[in-house]
Amino acid sequence: MFFIKIKVKGNLKNLTENTEELINTKGIKKSNIISYIIDDTKHKLILDGNKITLQRENSEFSHRMIFIENMITASEYYLKESNYSLEFNILTTKLIIDNNKIYITYKILESENTYNYILEVSDNL
Numbered sequence: 001m002f003f004i005k006i007k008v009k010g011n012l013k014n015l016t017e018n019t020e021e022l023i024n025t026k027g028i029k030k031s032n033i034i035s036y037i038i039d040d041t042k043h044k045l046i047l048d049g050n051k052i053t054l055q056r057e058n059s060e061f062s063h064r065m066i067f068i069e070n071m072i073t074a075s076e077y078y079l080k081e082s083n084y085s086l087e088f089n090i091l092t093t094k095l096i097i098d099n100n101k102i103y104i105t106y107k108i109l110e111s112e113n114t115y116n117y118i119l120e121v122s123d124n125l
Contacts, residue, residue, distance in 0.1 A: 002030070003028045003029060003030035004028070004029050005026060005027075005028060005123070006026065006028065006029045006034070006121045006122060007025075007026055007027075007121065007123070008023060008024075008025050008026065008027040008034070008036045008119065008121055009023060009024050009119075009120045009121075009122075010022075010102075010117070010118045010119040010120050011023055011116075011117075011118055012115060012116070012117050012118075013115065013116040013117075014113055014114075015105075015114040015115065015116055016112065016113040023036075023119065025037065025038055027121070029121060029123075032046060032047040032048065033046050033047070034047070034119070034121060039058075040058050040059070041056055041058040042056065042057050043055070043056050044056075045102070047097060047102075050069065050097075052067045052097070052102065052104065053065070053066050053067075054066075054067070059080070060079065060080060060081065061077060061078060061079050061080060062077075062080070063075070063076070063077045063078070064076050065090055065106075066090070067090070067092040067095050067104050067106060068092055068095070069092050069093070069094065069095040070092065070093070071091075071092060072090065072091050072109070073089070073090050073092070074087055074088070074089060074090075075087065075088040075090050075108075088108050088109070088110055088111075089108070089109040089110065090106050090107070090108055090109070091106060091107045091109060092105070092106045093105045093106065093107065093114075100120060100121045100122055101119070101121075102117070102118070102119040103116075103118050104116070104117040104118075105117075
C-alpha cells in the first residue's frame with residue numbers, strides 16, 4: 001500500500017456563530033484515507049462510498065464523527081484526562097465527494113449549531 005503527500009486546504013465554518021477555522025497544511029492520502037495535522041490535532045478522514053468518517057485526536061481528546069447525507073449519526077467525544085465520554089447526534093444535510101473536494105454541511109442536534117466543512121486536496125506541493 002502506498003501513500004502520496006498532498007496539500008490540504010479548506011475551512012470549517014460554524015454557520016450559527018459565524019466563526020471560521022482555516023485549513024492550509026500538508027497531509028497524506030493513502031487509498032481512501034486522508035490524514036493531516038493542525039495545532040497538534042490529528043485529523044483522519046475515511047471515505048467509504050457515500051459515507052465519511054472523521055476522526056480527530058490529540059493529547060486531550062478523541063472525537064469520531066460519521067457523515068451520511070440526510071441521516072442522524074451518533075458522535076463520540078472522549079475526554080482523555082477525565083476518562084469521560086460525551087455523545088452528540090449529528091444530522092448531515094449535505095455531503096458531496098467530488099474528486100479532490102469534500103463538502104459537508106452538518107448540524108449538532110444538542111447544540112443546534114450548523115457547520116460547513118470544506119476540504120480540497122491536491123498533490124501539487
